[in-house]
Amino acid sequence: MTTQSELLSTIQELVQPGRGILAADESDPTIAKRFNAVDVEPTEDKRREYRSLIFSTPGIGEFISGVILFEETLGQKSLDNVPMAKLLESQGIVPGIKVDKGKKPLTNAPGDEITYGLDGLDDRLEVYKNQGARFAKWRGVYNISNTLPSRAAMEANAEMLARYAALCQSMGIVPIVEPEVLIDGDHTIERSAEVNEAVITEVFNALRRHSVQLETMILKPSMVTPGKECAKASPEEVAEATLRVFRKIVPAAVPGISFLSGGQTPEEATLNLNALNSLGQLPWHLSFSYGRALQEPAQKAWAGNLSNRSDTQSAMLKRARLNSAATKGQYTSDMET
Numbered sequence: 001m002t003t004q005s006e007l008l009s010t011i012q013e014l015v016q017p018g019r020g021i022l023a024a025d026e027s028d029p030t031i032a033k034r035f036n037a038v039d040v041e042p043t044e045d046k047r048r049e050y051r052s053l054i055f056s057t058p059g060i061g062e063f064i065s066g067v068i069l070f071e072e073t074l075g076q077k078s079l080d081n082v083p084m085a086k087l088l089e090s091q092g093i094v095p096g097i098k099v100d101k102g103k104k105p106l107t108n109a110p111g112d113e114i115t116y117g118l119d120g121l122d123d124r125l126e127v128y129k130n131q132g133a134r135f136a137k138w139r140g141v142y143n144i145s146n147t148l149p150s151r152a153a154m155e156a157n158a159e160m161l162a163r164y165a166a167l168c169q170s171m172g173i174v175p176i177v178e179p180e181v182l183i184d185g186d187h188t189i190e191r192s193a194e195v196n197e198a199v200i201t202e203v204f205n206a207l208r209r210h211s212v213q214l215e216t217m218i219l220k221p222s223m224v225t226p227g228k229e230c231a232k233a234s235p236e237e238v239a240e241a242t243l244r245v246f247r248k249i250v251p252a253a254v255p256g257i258s259f260l261s262g263g264q265t266p267e268e269a270t271l272n273l274n275a276l277n278s279l280g281q282l283p284w285h286l287s288f289s290y291g292r293a294l295q296e297p298a299q300k301a302w303a304g305n306l307s308n309r310s311d312t313q314s315a316m317l318k319r320a321r322l323n324s325a326a327t328k329g330q331y332t333s334d335m336e337t
Contacts, residue, residue: 006172007216010134013094014174014218015256015285018324019065021176021218023260023291024051025098025137026070034292040304044072049306052078052087054298057313061092063320068096068137068176068289074128085132096135096176097128099164103141112153113141115160118167125171135174137220138164140203142181144195144227154202162206169213176258176289178220179203183263185227189241193224197245204249214253220289221246222262223272235268235275243279252283259286261293266319267336269293274326287327294319 001009014021026034032042040046051073054060067088074097078087085095101117115138125136140157142149157179165175179199181192200221207214224241226233233241250257259276261269269290276286288294297315302308325331 003170003172006134007169007174007213010094010174011216011218011255014066014135015287016065017285018327019063020288020290020320020323020327021066021068021096021258022064022294022320023068023137023289024054024070024073024295025068026291027102034295034299035304038299038303046304047072048076049079050299050302051076051084052080053302053306053309053312054295054316055084055087055091055093056080057316059317060320063317063324064091064093066094066096066135068098069133070098071128074131074133083132089132094134095132096137097133098139099124099128099136100138106153106156109150109152111143111145111148112150113143114153114156115140118160118163121164121167122171125168125173129171129173133173135176135218136164136168137176137178139178139180142179142195142199144181144185144187144192146191149195149199154199158199158202158206161203162210162212165207165212165217166210169216174216174218175212176218176220177203177207178260179222180260180262181222183222183225183228186229187227188230189224189226189233189237192226193241193245196222196224197249200245201249204251214251215255217254218256218258219250219254220258220260223259223264223276225262225264225272228263235271238272239275239279242276243282250284254284256285256287258289261288261290264293266293266296267333270319270322270326270331271333273323274329274331277327277329285327288323290323294323
């Protein structure tokens, strides 16, 4: 199989009506916070147990097309002694991998951050591919205020995202490009729209500069929402503000936009996705790539107890099914009960 045919095959499997991507790539500190919230010690064995449970949920492949894994998870085996990538494949799900190495302060740009991880990425991608990963994800983070992000931060993070994406495609791995404008702060939805437009414009400028093939990548952006310290916007307001930005700057060649949940509750993330898919025909498949917004109910049901397998998997399947409905604009709040 040629590199191009690998890319096309993977993108066709990932971007499908009614299906989305599960982000199960939490770093150790992040998963520790999630486990602590349900009184579970965040050991490697417990991480393996939990992820094995949700990945083996019967029927999950009907609603989930891909799962982004953390490096540790990609190298693990399930509770039934099956490599995690093979377990996902048996569900009809494409295994993926988070490849960035986290964020640090951007030098000479107070308040801004930059994501690291390009050093040695080609070698790591080769290892990940041999372990079964067929797509990858890199997250660029943008703090927002009246003055942030700076031009330097937007340009630097866009450059990193584009270099990562180009390298992935050269190796037959589909890149998910994630420019996340954080929800932290008291900014208005108008300020969020302004920043998202500037950030994503810069990202596509860099992608073109590095000859990234738009047809075999997925964009994973934030929805345009007010800051969490500002009054909430309705799902209709979020959808209208988001699509107003994206219609202006996201090329139609991009096959899929898989939104991150970015601090929204599970219900809010589903409502907002449904509103986005209720505004008529669009050139892209609008779906989800949620982490906490898909997993929080399952983590509460599990609570570190393997005997809660059935409740854990039921909670996971329910949120996947509800978000699948939202990708078709068919979700209603009464479906929660």
